[in-house]
Amino acid sequence: MNKSHDSAGASGCGSRPATTGLNILNQGTPCSGGGSCGGVSCGGEQRSNADSRRQFLSRATSMVFGSFALTLLPMESPETTAETPLPAPLNGGAVPAQPVASAAKPVLYGFLVDTEKCIGSGKCLSACRTENHVPDGYSRTWVERYIHFKDGTVQVDLVPETGYHESTLPIVDAALVDKAYFVPKLCNQCVDAPCNQVCPVHASFTSPEGVELIDTDHCIGCGYCVQACPYGMRYINPETNSADKCTWCYHRITKNEEPACVEACPVGARVFGRLDDPESELSKRLGATRTQVLKEHLGTHPKLQYIGLSKEVV
Amino acid sequence: MSQQFSFLRDTRHLQAVALGLVVLGSGLIAARSHLIPKSFGEHGPYRGDALREIAAQQPVLTSDTSCLKCHDSVHEERAESPHKDVACLHCHGNGHEHMAQAEKAAADPGLTIEKAKPWDGDFFTRLDLFITKDRATCLSCHEKVVGMPADFRSIDVKSHLADQGAENIDSPDVCFECHTGHSPGI
Known part of the structure; x- marks a missing residue:
């Protein structure tokens, strides 16, 4: 055999792979032979391998199904946790401090603007400025005037805070006007508020009554929310260096008073009230009329509703 | 080992x-x-x-219910008036300090309540409380402006004064020759 190997080796290098292959085979046989003699240890190893594989598979399967089962659990959002009162030990045994409503069922506020009634007196604007100490040059609410001319163009201007009396705005020739109306703007208090979602420090939050508020102590003034609001309702207050916006006068409504702009409207174009009370003026008005919201396509679900909007109003 | x-x-x-x-x-x-x-x-x-x-912030603007606690005759004057839903603060200013003084005076009868100042006709003078016999107050709502609802009582001042034959056209209290604030009697 060796001889032939040698001859093969001498005859040509082509036979070399065959030799190595044979050697490998020869090396292989003692091992399989050993397997038969030391069968106990070898077989035991195989069984333990099989066991661990089975264990691994069963654990992996239970983990996968377990994680699926977890998704079936009811999701708890912060709003729902706020509604459910904490058990006494978790709450330090104290009565939960509720600023307005009972823990079980919070009050829900709504706002209706009747553009068919607004006369553009601007009284709401100065009232809001006085009530909320809004710095000059900034506004929490404003009133737009839409003028549709007979040639099809639409002009929008802002109602001066003093009303139109002695205003410097150019006088519009009524003969050229098709229709004209005023649209008061204020915070829409969206159910899915984009301004709230983008706040990086949880300084922007929704009260249990559904009012969007700002924690001025924690606001870092990054202005992200100012960019996020599709209605342009937020601004950075230069006095506090914090974001600021219309709160529907949260400090008034929680004392059973009306927001300042509602109080100041001489014609009842702004209606504020409780949505959860069917006897409130707001609920009655909402039940009797058809209303619209601004930029409905954005899916922000505003709680501020309007009567008499035209498609040009954005 | x-x-x-x-x-x-x-x-x-x-x-x-x-x-x-x-x-x-x-x-x-x-x-x-x-x-x-x-x-x-x-x-x-x-x-x-x-x-x-x-x-916990304190409200600044006063509501009618606070005013009518003392000035209850105004409520009767306005009962049949087109101005019955117009709040006091529209024509008289806020009255926040006035209210604070009145509350103090109620507790101590020796105190006197400061009289309301006359208004200078400028909407940016934020007086707490003012007596107004100024056409600017009336015209802040009633001057005809493009955009007002058709059913709202709005006037073009010049033609209205000419129609009614008013004498002192430029006088600030010209409106009050025919109308009163609480019950304008249109």
Whole structure:
């Protein structure tokens, strides 16, 4: 055999792979032979391998199904946790401090603007400025005037805070006007508020009554929310260096008073009230009329509703 | 034997690592409890105290119910008037300080309530309370402007005064020759 190997080796290098292959085979046989003699240890190893594989598979399967089962659990959002009162030990045994409503069922506020009634007196604007100490040059609410001319163009201007009396705005020739109306703007208090979602420090939050508020102590003034609001309702207050916006006068409504702009409207174009009370003026008005919201396509679900909007109003 | 427990040689390192982790962890927990406000998460993912702070702010504007507590005759004057839904503050200003004085005077009869000042006709003078016999007050609502609802009583001042044959056209209190504020009698 060796001889032939040698001859093969001498005859040509082509036979070399065959030799190595044979050697490998020869090396292989003692091992399989050993397997038969030391069968106990070898077989035991195989069984333990099989066991661990089975264990691994069963654990992996239970983990996968377990994680699926977890998704079936009811999701708890912060709003729902706020509604459910904490058990006494978790709450330090104290009565939960509720600023307005009972823990079980919070009050829900709504706002209706009747553009068919607004006369553009601007009284709401100065009232809001006085009530909320809004710095000059900034506004929490404003009133737009839409003028549709007979040639099809639409002009929008802002109602001066003093009303139109002695205003410097150019006088519009009524003969050229098709229709004209005023649209008061204020915070829409969206159910899915984009301004709230983008706040990086949880300084922007929704009260249990559904009012969007700002924690001025924690606001870092990054202005992200100012960019996020599709209605342009937020601004950075230069006095506090914090974001600021219309709160529907949260400090008034929680004392059973009306927001300042509602109080100041001489014609009842702004209606504020409780949505959860069917006897409130707001609920009655909402039940009797058809209303619209601004930029409905954005899916922000505003709680501020309007009567008499035209498609040009954005 | 010595080879079997050779890993014990490294326990000192393991102890150092464990101690480091404990120190780091407790430091993080301490920092977290220090940085997160106590009332955070009370109602939701925000500082619960912020809600109370905002709700505790004192209202500035007065409502009619406060005014009518003392000036109840005005309520009767306005009962049949087109101005019955017009709040006091539209024509008389806010009256916040006036209210505070009245409350003090109710407790101590020796105190006198300051009289309301006359208004200068400028909407940016934010007087607390003013007596107004000024056409600017009337015209802030009733001057005809493009955009007003058709059913609202609006006038073009010049033609209205000419129609009614008013004499002192430029006088600030020209409106009050025919109308009163509480019951304008249109």
